[in-house]
Amino acid sequence: MSDQPLIQVEHLAMAFGTRKLFTDLSFTLKQGDFFCLLGANGTGKTTIIKLLLQQLHPTAGTISFNERLKSAADIGYVPQFRNLSGDYPLSIKNFISLKLCNSFTPWLSQREKQAVTKALQQTGLTAKQNQRLGTSSGGEKQRAYLAQAILNQPQLLILDEPTASLDQDAKYEVLETVQHLNQVSGMTIIFISHDWPLVKKFGQHFLELRAGSYISGSTTELQLKKEDENV
C-alpha cells in the first residue's frame, strides 16, 4: 500500500459558469512528497485545494484517495489568512488547543494534552508555548498555525501561501519546520506559493498552473525551465 500514490488526479476539469479554470489536469501525489502548487492569482490553486478537501465537486475527472486519507482528520490544512489582531489574548498553547473541540468537558484530557505537547515539539514552540500569540513574530504565528493543523498527526499537510507576508528569515524558519515534518514525521506536504526560490530549495515536485494549461515535474526541472526562460 505504501507504494500507492496518496492522491491520484485524472483528467480533472473545473469551471464556474462559463469560466473554465482548467481542463484535463492530471497529477499524482506520492507519499512523503513535498509538492509545490504554483501559478498566478486566479489560475485555480485554491480551487484545487478545495477539490482535494472535497469542499467543491469537479466539473469532470476523478480524484482517488489512498486508504491512508480515510477521514478528514488525516488532512491538515493551514488557510492563507487569519484575522488575529495584536491584542489577541490567548497563548500559543491555548490557541493550538482550540481545535480540540469534540468533547464536552471544559478541560483537556491527558491524551489531548499529550497531542498538544507533541505538536509544540514538532514545530519548535515548546519554549514559547505560554507566549501570547498576538505579540508573537510572524514566523512564530505561522508555526502556531502549523501546530494546530498537525494536532491529529495528519498524513497530508496542505499549506496555502504560509510565507506570503513574512520576511526572509521568517520564511526559512517556517519552511525548515515544514521540511522537518516532511522528513522526520513523514507527512506529505502540498505547499502553495509564489516564492520560486523557496520552492526550489525545499520542494521535490511542482505543478504550475497557467491560463488554460499547466506544467509539472521535479523542482530541479523547474529550475532549468526558469533558467531557460531567462535566457
Add this chain to the structure above:
Amino acid sequence: MFNFAFMRYAFAAGTAVAILCGVIGVFVVARRLPFMTHTLSEIGFSGAAFGAWIGWTPLQGMMVFTVLSALAADQLGISEQSSNHASDSVISAVSAFFMGLGVLFLSLSSQNASYATSILFGSIVGITQQNVWQILTIAIIVLGILALIYRKLKFDSFDSTGAETEHVSRHWMTLTFLIMVALSVSVAAQIVGALLIFVLLTLPSSAAQPFCRSVGGLIGLSIVLALIGTWGGLYLGYLTNWPVTFFIATIETVFYLLSLAYRKLNESA
C-alpha cells in the same frame, strides 16, 4: 443591610447577572459584537415599553423583542464577526428606530417618567423575589447551553478561520450565541438598565484581556470584576442612597482604564 428583603433580592439577582455577563461577555468581545449587543439592549428597551403597554413585565417584553431581533440579525447577516461600515449603518438605523418605538409604546401605555428611567438605567433595588427566580432560571439555562457547546463556541469565537476550516458549523453556532446574548441582555438590563448594558457585558471581559492567556482565565477574571462592581455598587448605593447603576458603571470603568494603562505600560516596556 441584609435585614432588608429588597437588598437580599438585589444581591441575589446581581450575583447571578454578574456571573452570566462575566461569562458571555468574554465571547461577545472575542466575536467583536459589543456594538451589536448594545443595539440589542436598545431594542430591549422598546420591548419593555411594549410590555408596559400590553401588560407584560419589562423582562418578558425585553426577552421577546431581543430574541426576535437576534433571529432577524442572523437572517440579515449583520451578526458576522467582520464589522464594516454597511453593517454599522444598518445597526444604527435599527437602533434609532427601536428607541423611537420604545418612546411611542411608553406614551401609549401612559406610564410615568420614572418607569422609563428604571428601564433605561436599571432599578436593582426594586427587584422582587419573583424577579430573582426569573433571572436565576434564565441565567442557569444560558450557562447550561454554553456548557454544552463550550469547546466549539470557544474555537469559533477565538479562531473563526480555523473553526471554518475544521467544519465546526458556524451558522447554528452564531444563531445559538445570539439568542444567548439576547437573554443575557434582557436580564442584565434589570440591573444596569438598557442604556448601560456595556457596563456588565463588555467592560469586565475587556478589562480582563491583558491579564489572561486562556479562555478559562478570561472567564474567571471577568466574573470577578463583574461581581466586585455589582457588589460594590450595591453596598455604596445602600450607604449613600445614590443610584446603584452609577457606582457599578464607575467601578467597571475604573477597572477598564486600569487595564488599558497596564497594556500601555507593557507595550512601552
